[in-house]
Amino acid sequence: MSDSTQPYRVLARKYRPQSFGDLLGQDAMVQTLANAIKRGRLAHAFLMTGVRGVGKTSTARLIAKALNCVGPDGQGGPTIDPCCVCEPCRAIAEGRHIDIIEMDAASHTGIDDVREIIEAVRYAAVSARYKMYIIDEAHMLSKQAWNGLLKTLEEPPAHVKFLFATTEVNKVPITVLSRCQRFDLRRIPADVLTAHFGRVAQAEAVNAEEEALALIARAAEGSARDGLSILDQAIAHAESGDGAPHVTAAQVRDMLGLSDRGSVRRLMAALLEGDGPAVMAMVRDQHELGVEPVALMRGLLETAHAVTVAKAGRNAPDPAQSVEEREALADWASQLGFGALHRLWQLLLKGHDEVATAIMPIEACEMALLRVVHAASMPDPGDIARMLAGGALMAPEAAASAPVASTQGSSARLPQRVEDLVELLWQAGRGQLAQHFHDCAAIARFAPPELALRLTRPWPHGDFARDLAMALKDVTGGAWQVREAGAEPVEPTLMEQEAARAEQARSAILATPVVQAAMAAFPDAELVEDDPSAQWSIAT
Structure with a gap:
């Protein structure tokens, strides 16, 4: 039959990994399997878990190939690099090997289905080195089915291997997990997916823009199968120029309903500037273009996250970002503090959740973004606290007559007594920390901003000295040195003093x-x- 008359195979099936070298982003697992095969330390049961489309079932089939390959000359043994030309390799790839039994646990969930396996494992393989059972969606097996399989799974015959694949490993009984060698397959990085989609597009004689492939990789969220399905759709959606489809970033955005990244940057700039009318106009423009409000909020969240990680110093560039976007992110990262970025994230995240569940999404989106606009015009809470502590906030007439504070007056902000420190923590909303300090902190040295103490009862949330120092820095605006007292004498705690x-x-x-x-x-x-x-x- 000619190629023109053969039915079309979707890309996700056509480009399924045929060797471990084709498996994307799972180098650690491949190395572990290679060492196990080389040293003859093969487990009798393997469990592959991970999100959809990362290669769990493909890995199970590759393990079946690796353990049953006989090489081109028919004399080979188990290998991490199956030849793919011998009869066992070809039969497994085509799904027709009599000794490699695949079972979909979603449609074979009961004890009767497992009983068939238990009966069949007693018989040796017909032609393969190992009889192998690949059970997909293993978490769908019933409790009775798992219980029936336990004994066979723990002590199977030497010629039998079990391969389980599941997306929900938490639903697999712990008694089963303890009998399997587990592999957690990672999400495939976006840059790896982008490169893979580029190779697929080239093999399919499709012209695809790098940005378009990066957008598809991002939308795939670490899943090769999802990404290839989107690429399939993008090729069908693309226009043909000189006979070959041409996939552009603009077409991918339209197809996925994504907001234009440039528009998102302009909207983010208006939010940070507190320009309410501009924000409202941009939101309506995007809505008229067909961009869903929840997609707009997601784009803003991604931008806020990108600014924050840029400020944190992540150097690896996102392949989906243009030069203009990277420059804008770097500029915002240099201007905004971590506190402002975290508040922005929380406001946008709350707005996203509201929009996702609102009966009037566009109105909810506008209200959420106006909330961000008004928050942008408010001073930082930490700055307010420091100004209050330093007397910088007062009535206009009082400010006019107040003397200018000297640079040596900063110590006036610091609590002069231990009781004052506790009261300061209470006023700042650090009640749990204040209560523990009051009840359990025996003071060895109190010379603000230095503090040495010994706890009579442990702090249940980790390092008390560190947490107290951070809280006092936020409250007073200056760095504190808080340490555990050694053999120094200590005063009774405030609670003990009050009791006395x-x-x-x-x-x-x-x-x-x-x-x-x-x-x-x-x-x-x-x-x-x-x-x-x-x-x-x-x-x-």
Whole structure:
């Protein structure tokens, strides 16, 4: 039959990996398998897990090839590089090998299906070196089916191997996981997918722009199968120039319903400048062009994330970014602080969730972005706290008459007593930290901004000294040195001091003649505290 009369095979099937060298982004797993085959340390059961389209079932078939390959001369043994020309290799690739049994657990979920396997494993392979069972979507097997398979899975005959593939490994019983050699297949990096799609496009005689392939790779989210399906669709959507389809970035954006990245950058700039009218106009323009509001919010989230990682110092460029976009991200990263970027992310993330569930998505999008605009015009909460602590925020008439603070007055911002430090933490919303400091911190040295302490009870959230130093830096605007006290003598904790003062006051009251006479008249009476202001009374 000629090529023109053969039915079309989609790219995801046509370019399925036929050797471990074709497997994308799974080098660690391939190396582990190669060493196991070379040293003869082959497990009797393998479990492949990972998101859709990363090669779980393909890997299972490649393992079947690797363990059953006999080489072109028929004398070879197990190898990480199967020849793909011997009869076992070709039969496995074509899905017709009698000893390689594939089962879809989604449609064979019960104990009866597993019972057939248990009965069949007793018999040796017909022509292969190993009889192999590839069970796809293994998490769909019922509890009874897994229980029936457990004993066979733990001690199978030497000629049998089990290969499980699943996207939801958390649904596989732990008793099964403990009997398998597990491989977690990684999401395929976007740059690897972009290069792969370029090779596929070249093999298909398709002209594709680099940016278009990068957009497809990003939309694939680490899945080769998803990406090839999108590429298939893009080729069908593309216009033919000189006889060959030409896939452009603009066509891919239209096909996927993505917002133009340049428009997203302009919208982000308007948000950061606090230009409400411009933001509203841009949102409506994008909506009229057919861009979904949730896609617009997603584009802004991606931009905010890209700015943040650029500020954090990630040097590897995103292949989907143009030169103009990288320059814009670098410019924003140099101007914005991490605090502002994190608040921007939280506002956009909340807005995205609102838009995704709103009955009026475009209106929800506008309201969410206007919230970001108004937040952009507000000062940083940390700056407000520092200005309040330094007296920089006051009424205009007071500010006019206030003297200019000297540069040596910064110590006035620091708490002068341990009690003041606790109160400062409470006022700043760090109640849990303030309470633990009050109850459990025995002070060895208090000389702000230096503090040495010893905890009477551990801090349940990690490093107390570090957390306290960071909180005090945020509250006071200056760096603190907080350390654990060594063998130094320490003062009682504030809670212990308060308890000691209360006991001292109680003893003083009990020592007064009036109270002693009352206690003598009423032997069962007790001295109790009426309220937190330490008003005492005698209860009979």
